[in-house]
Amino acid sequence: MSGHEAGGLKESGERFSSSGFILAAIGSAVGLGNMWKFPYITGLYGGAAFFLMFIVCMVVIGLPVLLAELAIGRGGRGSVTTSFIRLSGKKSWGAISFLSILAPFFILCFYSVVAGWTIHYAIISFTGKLYASGDYAGQFSAFIGGWLPVLWHFVSMLVTAAVIMKGVSSGIEKFNKVFIPGLIILLIVLMIRALTLEGAGEGLSFFLRPDFSKITTESALVALGHAFFSLSLGMGTMITYGAYVDKRQSLGSGALAIGAGDLVYALLAGLIIFPTSAAFGLEASQGPGLVFVALPAAFGAMPFGAFFGGLFFLLLAFAALTSTVSLLEVPVAFLKDTFGLSRNASAAIAASLIFLIGVPCALSVGGAAPGLTFGGKTLFDWFDFILSNIVLPLGGFIVTIFVGYAWKGAAEEAGLRAGWFRLWLFMVRFVAPILVILVLLYSAGIIRF
Template structure:
């Protein structure tokens, strides 16, 4: 192992997660809009229950092994997403490779904060009832995104996220997740119970849980692989950074199971809210990204006490968005603390300012004054989404698998696996995960089109 850690890298990890706090923070990072917003509409577009099974299989084969790899690199390297690689190998070509992950997390937050801001606006509008004053919810969404309120709500996301990250690991990130994740689960269960007792809910439950394999295509497999990656916050260094704050007595294999299990539970409950609701009110489950912001408000408007349930649903989305946003922001903040020896407050402040300079054009292009400014037929928002989700996440994951599979020879010590499980893990890192991730990448950028 390279012994070139800076003094700050050594001191940084004194502010650590407790074992429980680490699990909750990691679950919080994974339980974001990927589970609550993206997973339901992708499931709807791919036939329901069969895609859910395929998604779970992808989590098992690719998601969990890569998650364990990220956590192991973070704890073994005891630095940020960039310095952890440098601390674990003498091969100079890897010393600056982790910067790619830092940039990925930075870019991901720029467009993620836009959608997170939408959830805050819809929460407020649902509580006061204004959301349901116009029955044309597509028009309502267009009017909102074309105005200036998204800029305000995005700024609120920045302020809240920055304030929590600036308070540190145990006093900020862990404390926040310990409070909001149980609250998130309670809201989920309440909304799920309400949805399951709607008239016609059985058809939605059947669609979500009963497999129809005739609806699956090879492209469904690639989407399931991509969703498994996105839902666990892999490939942008968030889990690696969190891993640096984990005690040595924490079993990373058990943590991987707990984090994946938590993510699956939240995704399942989200599906058991959305699909019974949409089927009960005649809304197509294939509505796409507009399912949450356009289709579901129509269902809440028709439901007894729908204003209240709608408000709780968007509170749920807002909490999920914030827990993931915190993980994204911690990646560049930790890097700046190590690279330039800044205090946490200074690093957080400067990261948020620079990130907002990129995020402002992003939000203004998602329906606002810059929406007509196109590059290659895409808005700035579309490009940020496309580059991070389709290119940087898969490339980041590929880099992690190659590093663990072929470069880091002492990974067995950090992973804490028995010899049999370790051989299976390394085999996956060397031969299975890289191939599947390359397929995700080729499919995402349009170079691989399968039926």
Template structure:
């Protein structure tokens, strides 16, 4: 049975609590799942692995793995009414689950330390695009990014990101996180639509749409299936405690099932529109699709520079990335902040300040390792930045997801009561949580770290 909110680790100290409204929770959760990965990674892997055929595969993976774990995370948070570590203890009364749950707190803290660096890049490019500094004729955008990332300015923008994120979190759930997402998410959608319309009306845009959406089932393979599974898992911010922590602020009369479907739909729509922006744009200007930093900070700025009113559309694009990054930053940083409040009895403001500063300090080496003064430091041929990304994305997050499935499927006897499922729906969900999701998470982990070779070129 669940412990009462008077439990030392509880996120709800009394009858009057600072929680989400129904719409506020869904917008905040969508803001958490709307991240940079869907903008620069999903379109690329979709085009690489079969276009519309891969998109269909991604939807299936989202339904089979992503949404069941998302529902489980939110249910644990609401059922335990604590932080990412104490919620598991509050439900079972067994201390070992608190220590196991603390893995997701560490994961989110480490992710924030380098994700804040990338978020800072997006703010720098937003200002540079709107000001016209990035739209000068003859600019070598690869050299421009290398010079910027290799200097000290990323530290300034990283600090700005941490300041914005810390202030929002310090203002609380309803007055900070919910208000922030209620303003930014609608604005985010408007910018998405504007950029998609602009991209689809460019000369030669049809070639980009075809690359993105033309189904090629011959490209589907075991490797593409695990890639789709991995992206479904990562795009929903699973395994890092974000949805579990947000779930602890959800009221009992909110339908977690409906919220799960709304969040999944938001994730899909964002991924789809992102592809409809990126591929028509780069194909219109004869560029090759690529993933990661090269696409967002080198190829696309070059395309916007050739476009009429490119400073405006380029600025809107990077503003879009900045919003996606900041809404994710808020959910990520809230995990260790909630932990500090629950376990160490810090006030929200104190926790927000100390955790923000600590995250910034830990992130400094990562910021300076992307072509900067610390780029000479490598571990297994990985820079400090890449090492943070690898450890969190490919090791800690899958472990966190596995913990959620094992806890929900085997340790929590009344999970069905919290999620509100019964009959066949409950049996299907529990079957996926107990047997399907853990196996697939393990396969994702083995494939991601290179221990499972599927013969991919």
């Protein structure tokens, strides 16, 4: 009997508590991108001015789409495809929404690799090995150019699968109830350390002083895209998590709490990266190079640097693993719901396939396995580019069209009062689809400003 016939997640009894849902969703939203992508684009597009625009974009498009995804999940009480079919009564919507099953599956193939890097760097920082030679660029190149990243990719997937196998309340919820408070503590400790560094004031001023002259159409689209992606939209995670939310939980207040949590994380990340970069003369626009090469040099030069460096990479590992857990739950819920497999079997199958596909991604970055570069991009880079710039915006566009035009029960499930519902529906029907398509065209390089 298939999952559709058996009732799938609808009758599984798996549910989040109210606080567990908020923490799990925040865990999904916060990730590695806020530590290297956010500082880069914030510095490039006007510091505090860009951050303010990011907040506006989150309110205008991020929260409406987030609420739409949560409503689909709770209304359908199934995996992504099952929820779309149940709510629309049409199997064609299940086929269309399958894109949001593929997205997190393939994202994990490369994201888990980077999660493994953070675990490795946390260990060698706490032990002091990271700072022994002083050649941080050479050390990073040697690491990603070997086979060791495959081991750490395996470790990150093993931890992720172990959490998922324990279920929603005993696994995902308990995991996030430990890791999210831990994440906050690490952020605060590292922020205090960064703000007390000599020369940190310049970086703080740069981050918090707006430069409105850098606000352009391009910067607005970048802010829009980052608001969209930072909330884990378009990849099925919030739809899947929504299926485990109790009917008594207010989805509107839940969406606001998730958005607020993501904003606080982005703010604290900026208060760590910019002061530290200024204190040691680093460029905050280096992306992964900042995290694995430049910042280790900074930690190596400060008192108790090995300890604070270890805390920083532990912070990154926490952020990465809370995201990998939410990503893996999407294909696991699909396998359970569609084929009637057990949670353990679904997690083992999905995690094993992701690990195997991730191996060539891991080996392509540093050139350990030749022949994995195409058109000037490594296999890792192609996965990242296609999924982040094409697949995720398409997934978000599908959600807006479905809620805006195909599903008639959105009002009841969203639980909004008449005035707020009309505003939300207007945003989802007319504003969000246009803006998401603009983000897609810009991110894919089809339009330029």
